[in-house]
Amino acid sequence: MDGTFPRNDLSGLAKPEWTRRVMEQADLEGASDRLGRSHFAAFIKSGPVLLVSFETVQGMRGLTDSAQPLGWHLSRKLGWSHLLLASDGDTWFRAEEVYAYFDQLIDEGFFEEFETVLFYGAGPCGYAAAAFSVAAPGSTVVAIQPQATLDPDVTEWDDRFTHMRRTDFTSRFGFAPDMIDAAAQVFVVYDPLESHDAMHAALFTRPNVTKLRMRNMGEALQSHLLFMKRLFPMLHAAAEGRLTPQYFATLFRARRNHLPYLRRLLTRLENSDRPGLTAMLCRNVTARYPAPRFARRLKALENPEE
Structure with missing residues (x-):
């Protein structure tokens, strides 16, 4: 596929129709898979760089005017391939169907077909980007405000997601900081003044982790980066090995006009x-x-x- 298929405006659609259209588009350019009741995958094949983005249905429908997955915008612009993992709500992608899907990708050698693999997500999706990056050793991860785990034995101080405390974070793909050991580079983006986010970021301290701090930006860093038009340049630089604290500082100067x-x-x-x-x-x-x-x-x- 050459990535020239038109990806139409999806705004204003009811959620079932929106989901059907996204998966239909993926089937035209690659493949799609239902992963239980709360998740699906949509793969669009194009170039040798693969962006693996974890996104919520609600986020995709609300973050951009066209209500398209964020990965579609970047992959179309740069000619990248794109694998979308979508969740209906914040699930942290803790589902047996998602584990089985990544097992299948590993068994098929899917990630080995690409020269560069970049995992991306924000918040609960940032957790998933880090956790499932173990499926593609040598990959790069950009995680915005990721949680390390919601296992109360480790993060009982995080009282934001108490409804998830019975969810299993101790089995497969569980503790995200352990899952990034095989990644080439991991970038954790957070506001150090947000105490919960900073405490989770501390758990990601590893030799292959670079922490990128967005001081005084608060809780919605992905939205701010999108508004400042800095999210896509950051991901582009990460895929090309150009993302450094110095380069990020030049991008973050846009805050002066924000x-x-x-x-x-x-x-x-x-x-x-x-x-x-x-x-x-x-x-x-x-x-x-x-x-x-x-x-x-x-x-x-x-x-x-x-």
């Missing part, structure tokens, strides 16, 4: 009682944007008696 980041930074400076730096930030932002909150704060700092 109002959600600037608002969080303003709040942090205000909470730290640093009026001088707060005024400098407000002057910088109001010189570039119509930003009423920053203008009001600057006025209050410059005219405290009014």
Whole structure:
């Protein structure tokens, strides 16, 4: 397949029809598989680089205007092959059907057909990207805010996902930091000021892991990277072996023009009682944007008696 099939706008479709269309498109260009009630796989064959993306149905339908898998946008632009693993909701991909699917791929030597294999996911999907990368030794992993495990014996301090505490994270593909030992490079992206994410990131400390920090960006890093148009350049660089902390720092400079980041930074400076730096930030932002909150704060700092 040459990747020239049109992949149509999928926005506005009901979930069953949306799923059918995604799998139908994969069947035209590769293959698709149902993996139980909550998961499916969709493979599109193109070039020698394979992007393996873990995404939720809800995320795919809401993150972009066209409601297409993120991997479709990148693979079409760069001529990559793409294997989508999709979940209906946040499942962390803890399902026997998913394990069996990766067993089949390993037995068939599927990953050996590609020169480069890149695993990607965010949050629960970041966990899965790391955990299932063990199926392709020598691969590269980019995981945004990944959980290491939700086994309460290890991460009882994480009270965000208590509904998952009865889910088995101790059997196959269970503890994600152990599953990345055979990967060539692993990039863990997180905000060190988000305590739960930082604690999970600490569990990923390994010789082949590079931690990329997005300070003051909060809990929705994938969305911020998409908005700043930095997610796809980051993945492209990772696949080509160009992603370094220095290169990521140049990408992350886009935050200087990203109002959600600037608002969080303003709040942090205000909470730290640093009026001088707060005024400098407000002057910088109001010189570039119509930003009423920053203008009001600057006025209050410059005219405290009014």
